[in-house]
Amino acid sequence: MRVNFTVNGRPQEADDVWEGESLLYVLRERMGLPGSKNACEQGECGSCTVRLDGVPVCSCLVAAGQAEGREVVTVEGLAEFAEDRAKDRAKNGAEERAEDRTEGCSGTVRGSGGASASLDAAQRWRAHGTDSQTGEGLELAPIQQAFIDAGAVQCGFCTPGLLVAADEMLERNPDPTDADIREALSGNLCRCTGYEKIMDAVRLAAARQSEGV
Amino acid sequence: MAANGAPTTITQGSQTRGGIGESTLRPDGTLKVTGEFAYSSDMWHEDMLWGQILRSTVAHAEIVSLDTSEALATPGVYAVMTYDDLPTDVRTYGLEIRDTPVLAHGKVRHHGEPVAVVAADHPETARRAAAKIKVEYKELPVVTDEASATAPDAVLVHENRDDHHISHVPHPNIVHRQPIVRGDAGAAAARADVIVRGDYYFGMQDQAFLGPESGLAVPAEDGGVDLYIATQWLHSDLKQIAPVLGLPEDKVRMTLSGVGGAFGGREDLSMQIHACLLAMRTGKPVKIVYNRFESFFGHVHRHPARLSYEHGATRDGKLTHMKCRIVLDGGAYASASPAVVGNASSLAVGPYAVDDVDIEALALYSNNPPCGAMRGFGAVQACFAYEAQMDKVAKELGMDPVEFRRINAMEQGTLLPTGQPVDSPAPVAELLRRVKAMPMPPERQWESSEGADVRQLPGGLSNTTHGEGVVRGVGYAVGIKNVGFSEGFDDYSTAKVRLEAVGGVPVVTVHTAMAEVGQGGVTVHAQIARTELGVTQVTIQPADTQVGSAGSTSASRQTYVTGGAVKNACELVREKVLEIGRRRFGSHHPAWATAELLLEGGKVVTDGGEVLTDLVDVLEDEAVEVEEEWRHRPTEPFDLRTGQGNGHVQYSFAAHRAVVEVDTELGLVKVVELACAQDVGKALNPLSVVGQIQGGTTQGLGIAIMEEIVVDPKTAKVQNPSFTDYLLPTILDTPTIPVDVLELADDHAPYGLRGIGEAPTLSSTPAVLAAIRNATGLTLDRTPVRPEHLTGTA
Known part of the structure; x- marks a missing residue:
């Protein structure tokens, strides 16, 4: 069969797709996007996590045909996706502020609550003496840069799925508590890090987001 | 191309500057966060085929007949190969002993053994074709434990052994046996005021690296092959692959692809030879990627072990002697079993000074899944048992368990059971002191102004308790791991x-x-x-x-x-x-x-x-x-009778304190914190060092309360080959892991560094077990601990 859907903002088409192929297989083997990973292919590890019409899904459990006509975001498109979102927010924020002025209000855009890390606390985790070209010349989403800076990447096989899941959580919950982070990422297995540096990375991205944007 | x-x-x-001692960032970090880093399963080549391995559905059987005709006739299939299609007389491989058939020859010795390989133009076509291969098995009795392996009428797993261990083992179903005797444990026992014995069981753990076994073999015009592969040692693979293909080593050109974790599970070959065989047979590039189910059959696991220990001590807390027997189940093929025996025996007493010891460790051949290397390599199983013993002896003496360990802690200059002096810093007591001095996590941290946050409680989001029946416990453990290849290996x-x-x-x-x-x-x-x-x-x-x-x-x-x-x-x-x-x-x-x-x-x-x-x-x-x-400086083999010899290069020490909360009614455990102190000699990259310690600690937590490959003792078949049934720690199961890094230089090593990756996996498990015992008062002599062991319903 032929399948059409949008991947990372661009229309894609795949021919001769066998009906049993997963979205993951079509992304990896037919569209040249192997960033989404194939660690368990049974929906337990989360390394194949992509956004399907905005919702994080295990692409190994989605039949390719189910994606027909829909929008998919993979790790390869995460930086652009995050950048577009930031632009939209800046634009909407400007409009909101304009409305605020007409109504004579001066409220803050974003509320906060819970016991999330401050920027200072989060940045304690930042590596010192950074001298790699990591990130140089390449636009990264804040969560991607935070994973590098916090040492959250070892073998890296779980990383794409975790990035998509963590980015989606921060979109919904920009100021997460540690328990919120753990709950949101509980569908993503990592075998290398013991998750501590992943926690650090998400705290760091949240803190940079709240102070920087 | x-x-x-x-x-x-x-x-x-x-x-x-970015020199040693700085936390410079990974050079592959950007590629890994953008999805561009090419792992072995991401390899792609125009016109490539997909390989599929047919594996045995039974553990021990003669192959009566094998019919590939229907598979071969399937449209899209390019090749089907069995033992008879192997190109040379070299048809086995192995790390130390070449006992593993590339494809089964008339017999299978474990569940999931490769029988045939298929190449097709689509992975599903290859899978379906493999399923059409007709194999008729005549089942044989299975060897599953020491009793069935060494009974007078025991079935031999390998009938005609000619390896270099056969002359010194007491039975052909024993791969290797290493006794270590120093002093006179029998005489020393007479000085003991208390004698404590214990029998322990350590379950079979899986490395569970996330990147599946995979690779791409591309046939070359010169008759050779280019192999892109995820492995732990390219040249060891090469030595095993080339003779099977009938190629000189320089015609098998191997390049490391991105490796999605290893932890010992990629020391042995998996699909390397199969992909090359299919590529050479079809003249086309062949990619093989295991799915998770196959991965559980496609690599060796951590040896399950039965350990029996006896320790004696005087009233003032000094250990008098130690006797132990460690039986490791090596499964159907030797893999790294001999070296695992060497580690388990030589490190069986742990990081303690005991002059009079009597140790025996051995690995069985059985029809269980083959076991070999996994992070900690024999030292993990021993640490679980000797640390349980330390707590038992301390309790018998009415002493604080950390104080008892301190009294007996090894120091620089202490002799190992092998007679080898530890000639670099051995800060065992200091690591325990440090880990004990770390601040304790607050009590009842699930309580908040809005009621109980169940995510912080045993049972978590299952919402099984709001704190009722929840008891806290604290436990300590410390371990010793050798660094580098031992026993005279040219490393x-x-x-x-x-x-x-x-x-x-x-x-x-x-x-x-x-x-x-x-x-x-x-x-x-x-x-x-x-x-x-x-x-x-x-x-x-x-x-x-x-x-x-x-x-x-x-x-x-x-x-x-x-x-x-x-x-x-x-x-x-x-x-x-x-x-x-x-x-x-x-x-x-x-x-x-x-x-x-x-x-x-x-x-x-x-x-x-x-x-x-x-x-x-x-x-x-x-x-x-x-x-x-x-x-590095050379080592020497252990004497086969006495176990004496300067067998090790270097040692690595870590200590853990575990804080757990146990729902005693349901038997659910929440590890609240798992603190670690480790001596790393010199932290070349502190960020990576801490990452290794936290990762190793978490794998130890996994074996303590979650992870076990369950093998049916009647059939030797694996019961849980999936991430649905084999439970890995998630981010919800894993606590905060504060790390205290000590840097005492080892003057023999570059920059004074110590190898650090494995030590944290040793003491993590017994610390968690000790904490659960502390919370519940139960004996708990096996790992992993499951709810039924805590509620008395096992």
Whole structure:
């Protein structure tokens, strides 16, 4: 069969797709996007996590045909996706502020609550003496840069799925508590890090987001 | 034609120094967060086929008939191969003993053994064709434990052994046996005021690396093959692959692809030979990727073990003696079992000073899944048991368990049971002191103004308790792991280092065959090159077999050994550069002849800091290149009767304190905190060091309360080969892991460093067990602990 859907903002088409192929297989083997990973292919590890019409899904459990006509975001498109979102927010924020002025209000855009890390606390985790070209010349989403800076990447096989899941959580919950982070990422297995540096990375991205944007 | 997804050369460099001791960031970090890093399962080649392996559905059987005709006739299938299609007389492989058939020959010895391979134009076609191969099995009785392995009428797993261990083992179903006797444990027992015995069981753990076994074999025009593969040791693979293919080693060109974790599970071959065979048979590139189900059958596991211990102690808390017997189940093929026996026996007493010991460790052949290397390698099983014993003895004496350990802690100069002195710092008591001194996590941290946050409680989001029936416990453990390959193995590594001026800037290129499996060796190699050659820009070339062997990425050895090789090669390059400098500029300044010269910040400087010249002016158009092997000091085998011998290179120590909360009604455990103190000698990259310690600690937590491959004792069949049924710690199961890093230099090692990757996996498990015992008062003599063991319903 032929399948059409949008991947990372661009229309894609795949021919001769066998009906049993997963979205993951079509992304990896037919569209040249192997960033989404194939660690368990049974929906337990989360390394194949992509956004399907905005919702994080295990692409190994989605039949390719189910994606027909829909929008998919993979790790390869995460930086652009995050950048577009930031632009939209800046634009909407400007409009909101304009409305605020007409109504004579001066409220803050974003509320906060819970016991999330401050920027200072989060940045304690930042590596010192950074001298790699990591990130140089390449636009990264804040969560991607935070994973590098916090040492959250070892073998890296779980990383794409975790990035998509963590980015989606921060979109919904920009100021997460540690328990919120753990709950949101509980569908993503990592075998290398013991998750501590992943926690650090998400705290760091949240803190940079709240102070920087 | 290069395969798509071939590894990218990684270049690092910018303004800052980035030498050893700094937390420089991974050079492959950007590729890994953007999804561009090419893992072995991401390889792609135009016109490639997919390989599929047919595996046995029974554990022990004769193959009565094998019919591939229907599979071969399936449209889209290019080849089906069985034992009879193997091209040479070399039809087995193995790390130490070549006992593993490439494809089953008339018999299968474990559930999931490869029987046939298929190549087709779509992975599903290959899978369906493999399912059409008709295999008729005649089942044989299964050997599943020591009793069935060594009974008088026991079925032999391997009938005609001719390996070098057969002459000293008491039974052909025993792969290797190592006794270690020092002093007189029997006589010393008479001095003991208390004697404590215990029998323990350690379950079969899976490495569960997330990147599945996979690779791409591309047939070459010269009759050879190019193999892109995820492994831990390229040259060990090569030695096993080439003879089966009937090719000289230089016609099997191996390149390391991205490796999605390893933890010992990639020491043995998996699909390497199968992919090459199919590629050579079809003349087309062949990719094989295991799914998770197959991965559970496709690599060896951590040996399950039965351990029996006896310790004696005097009233004042001094250990008098130790006797133990450790039975490891090696499964159907030898893999790394002999070396695991060596570790388990030589480290069986743990990091304690005990003069009178009587130790026996052995590994069985059985029809259970083959077991071999996994992080901690024999030392893990022993640590679980001797640390349980330490708590038991302390309790018997009415002593604090940490104080009891302190009294008996090994120090620098203490003799191991093998008679080998520990000739570097052994801060066992200090690590325990440090881990005990860490602040305790607050009590009842699930309580908040809005009621109980169930996510912080045993049972978590299942909402099984709001704190009722929840009891806290605290436990301690400490362990000792050897670093590097032991027992006389020639454990060398090779590094090629090149220094040249590119566009007016000095650039170093480091080329080794070290398998980067996630540990961060590539980061460290660049740091070493910067430190030794004073150059900022370092390029790390992809690992392949075009350079000499780097040895295995195992035994916590790569930073020590390949790091040592890179350091050594850099030093030789520096000598050559200074020689050129003396020739060209010697007459310009007397310091060229008289002073100690260094390379720093791209310049030649005296040890007093005076700049003599720019490095690029010395180099001009000349590239200085050195490829050199490097060895740590040699070791020797253990005596086969007494176990005496200087078998080890170096040791690594870690201590843990576990804090757990147990729902005693449901038997659910929440690990609240797992603190670790470890001596790392010298932290070359502190961020990576802490990452290794936290990762290793978590794997220890997994075996304590979650992870076990369950094998049916009646059929020897694996019951839970999936991530649905084999439970790995998630981020919700894993607590905060505060780490205290101690740096006491080992003067024998480069920069004083210690191999660090494995030690945290040892003491983590017994610390969690000790904490659960502390909370519940139960004995708990097996791991993992499951709810039924805590509620008395097992």
